[in-house]
Amino acid sequence: MNKENAITPVFPVGKGKEDVVIRIKDLKKRFGDNHVLNGFNMELYQGENLVIMGKSGSGKTVMIKCLVGLMQPDSGSIEVMGKDITKLDRKALDLLRADIGFLFQGSALYDSMTVRENLEFPLRRHKERFRDRADTETLVLEALKSVGLSHTTELMPAELSGGMKRRVALARTLIMNPRIILYDEPTSGLDPITAKEIIELMRIIQARYRTSALIITHDVDCARVISDRMILLVDGINYAEGTYRELQRSADPQVKAFFK
Numbered sequence: 001m002n003k004e005n006a007i008t009p010v011f012p013v014g015k016g017k018e019d020v021v022i023r024i025k026d027l028k029k030r031f032g033d034n035h036v037l038n039g040f041n042m043e044l045y046q047g048e049n050l051v052i053m054g055k056s057g058s059g060k061t062v063m064i065k066c067l068v069g070l071m072q073p074d075s076g077s078i079e080v081m082g083k084d085i086t087k088l089d090r091k092a093l094d095l096l097r098a099d100i101g102f103l104f105q106g107s108a109l110y111d112s113m114t115v116r117e118n119l120e121f122p123l124r125r126h127k128e129r130f131r132d133r134a135d136t137e138t139l140v141l142e143a144l145k146s147v148g149l150s151h152t153t154e155l156m157p158a159e160l161s162g163g164m165k166r167r168v169a170l171a172r173t174l175i176m177n178p179r180i181i182l183y184d185e186p187t188s189g190l191d192p193i194t195a196k197e198i199i200e201l202m203r204i205i206q207a208r209y210r211t212s213a214l215i216i217t218h219d220v221d222c223a224r225v226i227s228d229r230m231i232l233l234v235d236g237i238n239y240a241e242g243t244y245r246e247l248q249r250s251a252d253p254q255v256k257a258f259f260k
């Protein structure tokens with residue numbers, strides 16, 4: 001990227017260094033000769049929606065897997081809420097992961113369980129975390145209400161539309177009261193109207209719960225509506241950073257290519 005077109009990273013208004021919830025420094029990962037991440041840097045601030053865009057195969061999933069400890073990077077550091085995740089043992093990593101909500105492609109609800117049972121599942125797994133919170137039924141109903149699906153408790157996933165499944169998956173994430181939510185292609189496979197509804201819901205959730213969100217998407221509309229800030233991942237690095245408007249105005253051909 002030449003200097004003239006370089007985009008200065010924005011430091012979100014009202015946010016300071018102490019508000020960083022995820023900090024990735026110089027992350028590198030390769031598979032044989034395939035150098036996927038070549039020194040990727042990223043900071044996610046408290047309460048912001050950060051969108052990461054990158055072409056198919058650019059390493060977004062690899063980055064997320066490193067971030068949640070599912071894949072070991074070759075080098076670099078990853079701090080989540082002040083803890084270097086590459087140095088945590090299994091138990092500590094499990095505890096930290098409970099603060100992170102995931103909404104991955106395909107929703108991944110358990111088909112043989114009702115909506116209620118799907119939501120109860122993570123609560124049972126992390127019992128100690130919810131000792132001081134309301135009873136399970138109240139938590140399930142609250143979470144479903146926040147995604148507008150209070151009436152679906154006894155339905156099976158097969159009885160839900162694609163958009164409803166995505167909402168239930170989001171409710172299952174919210175029930176854990178996460179501080180950070182990772183969305184991997186939250187609108188993929190949805191029709192444009194349903195996609196808009198999901199994006200709106202993500203906005204409402206962020207405003208209501210002040211969660212920080214990392215959103216991986218190809219969907220330019222989604223990025224426009226949801227992002228406080230964006231990073232474009234090209235050749236394994238954070239090639240450009242800025243607000244949607246800043247990046248959209250860039251004269252850099254590689255940046256322009258994202259907005260066509």
Ligand SMILES: Nc1ncnc2c1ncn2[C@@H]1O[C@H](COP(=O)(O)OP(=O)(O)OP(=O)(O)O)[C@@H](O)[C@H]1O
Pocket residue numbers: 031034036054055056057058059060061062063
């Ligand atoms: N476990 C693995 N072993 C070998 N190569 C891998 C592995 N996981 C990912 N890769 C390679 O890393 C590169 C980046 O893959 P990744 O899944 O992160 O892309 P992506 O940006 O998420 O793509 P998409 O948008 O299509 O989901 C690809 O070339 C892929 O083949």
